[in-house]
Amino acid sequence: MPAPYDDLPSEPEEIFGRILDWKRRGPDLVRLYHQLRAVAPVWQAPVARLGNPWVITRYADATSLVRNSSLVKDERVLGLSGIGKGGTYMKVLGRMFAFQPPPRHTLMRSLVNRAFTPRSVEALRPRVQALVDALIDSLEERGQMDLVPDFAFRVPVTVICQMLGAPVEDVPKISQWASTFSRRADEGEELTPEMERTGDEAAEDFVAYVKELLDDRRAKPKDDLVSRLLEVQRDTEDLSDDDIAATTILLFQAGHETTANMIAKGTLALLRHPEELAKLRAHPELMENGTEELLRYDTSVQLSTKFATEEIPHCDRVIRVGDPVTLLWGAINRDPDRYEDPDRLDLSRADIDHYSFGMGAHFCLGASLARLEIRHAIGTLAQRLPGLRLATDAVEYKPHLHLHGLATLPVAW
Ligand code: HEM
Numbered sequence: 001m002p003a004p005y006d007d008l009p010s011e012p013e014e015i016f017g018r019i020l021d022w023k024r025r026g027p028d029l030v031r032l033y034h035q036l037r038a039v040a041p042v043w044q045a046p047v048a049r050l051g052n053p054w055v056i057t058r059y060a061d062a063t064s065l066v067r068n069s070s071l072v073k074d075e076r077v078l079g080l081s082g083i084g085k086g087g088t089y090m091k092v093l094g095r096m097f098a099f100q101p102p103p104r105h106t107l108m109r110s111l112v113n114r115a116f117t118p119r120s121v122e123a124l125r126p127r128v129q130a131l132v133d134a135l136i137d138s139l140e141e142r143g144q145m146d147l148v149p150d151f152a153f154r155v156p157v158t159v160i161c162q163m164l165g166a167p168v169e170d171v172p173k174i175s176q177w178a179s180t181f182s183r184r185a186d187e188g189e190e191l192t193p194e195m196e197r198t199g200d201e202a203a204e205d206f207v208a209y210v211k212e213l214l215d216d217r218r219a220k221p222k223d224d225l226v227s228r229l230l231e232v233q234r235d236t237e238d239l240s241d242d243d244i245a246a247t248t249i250l251l252f253q254a255g256h257e258t259t260a261n262m263i264a265k266g267t268l269a270l271l272r273h274p275e276e277l278a279k280l281r282a283h284p285e286l287m288e289n290g291t292e293e294l295l296r297y298d299t300s301v302q303l304s305t306k307f308a309t310e311e312i313p314h315c316d317r318v319i320r321v322g323d324p325v326t327l328l329w330g331a332i333n334r335d336p337d338r339y340e341d342p343d344r345l346d347l348s349r350a351d352i353d354h355y356s357f358g359m360g361a362h363f364c365l366g367a368s369l370a371r372l373e374i375r376h377a378i379g380t381l382a383q384r385l386p387g388l389r390l391a392t393d394a395v396e397y398k399p400h401l402h403l404h405g406l407a408t409l410p411v412a413w
Contacts, residue, residue, distance in 0.1 A: 004034055034334070042056065053080075056325060066359040071307065075100065089181070113365060129380070147411050152409070159369070214226060225251070230244070273345045293352055294378070296356065298330070308320065
């Protein structure tokens with residue numbers, strides 16, 4: 001297919017290079033996705049630090065690969081993204097179940113999943129609503145805020161800390177460690193010695209912090225996830241404190257920045273589409289479908305990488321055993337062959353089946369929690385601050401691609 005945009009490069013290597021480089025992609029990320037899908041829909045990127053991955057941008061390709069159980073995610077992903085070797089950071093990541101093969105992955109996931117059943121998440125609804133209301137109460141008089149730190153982060157970070165059992169006063173330091181972690185793991189930036197050092201330091205501090213929390217809960221169990229994991233530990237030989245620490249850190253990580261970025265980007269999408277925002281204000285019930293549309297429109301996890309365990313013939317090409325396959329969720333969700341007018345935000349869009357929470361065995365464990373938080377945070381903001389508007393035209397993104405989010409979002413009302 002011819003490249004749709006004359007002002008963007010038409011060579012896949014150059015397009016992908018721009019997608020990875022935040023300074024060069026600027027506000028063009030989605031147009032670059034469309035350009036790449038048009039010129040090289042199933043393409044092996046010659047990017048050695050990422051293991052020369054196959055890059056997938058079409059919805060139909062992702063769906064057929066999803067159905068093919070020959071794609072797995074395991075610790076090889078850690079060796080690929082150029083995030084370094086050795087050190088505490090890599091040790092902690094290596095123990096996270098998200099990067100382990102079965103049966104370890106299956107076991108750890110099922111233990112943690114008990115806290116994320118639809119019923120236990122549903123039970124959080126009044127607490128999440130009360131938290132959002134209290135936050136807006138405290139901000140309302142100000143008439144302005146930077147929505148990223150003042151609102152979007154505060155909702156999920158408070159919820160995940162409460163679930164895990166960490167005191168809310170510790171949120172700033174936990175957020176700092178979590179952000180150092182995600183920076184080092186990002187495909188979009190090449191590792192520097194400074195990132196390597198700060199990643200290891202953050203990992204050491206984070207583990208020491210969680211181990212203190214474990215000691216505390218061992219002495220005085222509470223109704224939180226850390227206490228429940230300690231309970232499981234008593235009956236399981238193969239669950240060390242280091243495993244629990246890594247799992248806890250994974251949940252802090254996965255459970256807040258993703259959702260915070262989504263709340264901020266979802267609000268931005270609505271502020272840029274005043275007609276949709278007005279529709280939502282008039283029909284608050286639209287927020288349920290609207291949450292799915294906002295996730296499709298601009299997801300906060302732009303990609304996942306998996307590995308072929310068998311040769312996969314696909315579209316006249318052959319994905320070989322061991323080849324990484326990078327699914328660009330942000331591009332897949334905007335495929336015009338799947339969604340009519342994909343760049344239009346339409347809160348009433350029918351038949352949304354996005355891949356923003358990934359797929360298969362590693363499908364996002366916190367999807368129902370994330371949906372709940374987004375729905376209440378954005379839905380309440382829309383109702384309670386009717387004059388909400390952007391206080392700037394220039395929107396600033398963070399450098400990350402994998403965890404894609406805004407650096408700031410000044411708003412006023
Ligand atoms: C809008 C918010 C969120 C988005 C867009 C998101 C997206 C994703 C994606 C794409 C994956 C990888 C799936 C794959 O490789 O196929 C994932 C995994 C995961 N997510 Fe989320 N997530 C969000 C919120 C959350 C929350 C609130 C939690 C709760 C703690 C969470 C916990 C996890 C965990 C533990 C995994 C690893 C699952 C595994 O490997 O088995 N996520 N998420």
